[in-house]
Amino acid sequence: MAFQLKKELPLIGIILLPFLYLAYVWPDLPQRVPMHYNIKGEIDRYGDKSELLIIPFIMPVLIYIVFLVVPKIDPKNKLQQMGNKFQTIKVLLTTFMSVLALYIIYSTKNASLSNPNYILLLIGVLYVILGNYFKTIKANYFIGIKTPWTLENETVWKDTHKLGGKLWFAGGLVIILGCLIFNQKTNFIFFMIITAIITIIPIVYSYQRFKQISKV
Template sequence: MRKYVFSFLFIALSFVISLIALPYMPDQMAMHWNINGEADQFWNKSYAVFFGPLLMIVMLSLFVLLPKVDPKKENYKKFSGSYNIFVNMFIVFFFLLHIVTIGYNLGLDLDISLVVIIAVGLFFIILGNYMPRIKHNYFMGIRTPWTLANEKTWTKTHQLGGKMFVLAGVCMMLISFLPGLYKFIGLLIIIIFTLLISTISSYIYFNRYK
């Protein structure tokens, strides 16, 4: 578990921040925002303020469990460094979302949609750089019937997928400054295009290497 010390520290810090912020939170905390960045769902502060840290604990537990139950568990040893970086990066991502949520409910003037899309774009860029290192498995990466059926297809698809994710991340960061509706449409187009290219390429590679 020492490889996840970084994640544990951020989870512990998120709990400390929640405890400190709790007395200053409104009774009903904003927890969801529409495409225009306007809060449209509110939760009681007694559990809303701890939702982020608890979610991080659940996610980290899943990430620790997955390599133990995956039929391709031996392959995780081949990209353990990249996997650990991904896990820690994922926890940091949710930590940042938690901080932004706390800040918004403290009254800071934050454009939530701008912050979230920039964070997601940065997440895609980092993930794209590590994606070619991900070895054949059933839980992480571009999982289509064709990548799961053929390791060569998996490798070629993730080499292309890595570039696609980096490009998608850059595009997300660029559209984050657009008005709400255009930002939402742009995000959908980027995600759908990335998924389509990744899926179609895996089918093409499968037929080439089968």
């Protein structure tokens, strides 16, 4: 997967958006700005505004760099077999991180997280999108439900990701619905429970499916 600047330019533009927005609001920011909020959306830590520079770097930039590097260190070139799906997932996750960085900077500028449910709603949307792609992901060491049993057996990988895709898709929809119904504190707990469920069930299933196939 050679780097093609012309192909990557639109995504690089999306990555730059949080930097451009931060530069735009920088003169209006006080020296000390809100840096952390609790689950109720209340400020519980302030810091120097220079700390905001870290946000675009550790979110869209870092994710983008990871997606550039992993194909080069993939020991069996499994990611090459994913073709455009790998690029699509890279675009989705990097864009998500840019949007999240923009929202955090915006909230800091206004000294209010407004509604923490918005962040969880965005994550719910991400779960729905990823769940839709799970069944198309080829076995690899970097993306997907990577357990000793899915990596050991291709059938286990396919079956686990088929189930995982349905769970993440449904879980994302449930999280989005929860964001529209519950208050911030209740919804955070609800979000953590749903996330735990859609994460643990595929892992347990992969072990059971591997044992089932091993007995044949």
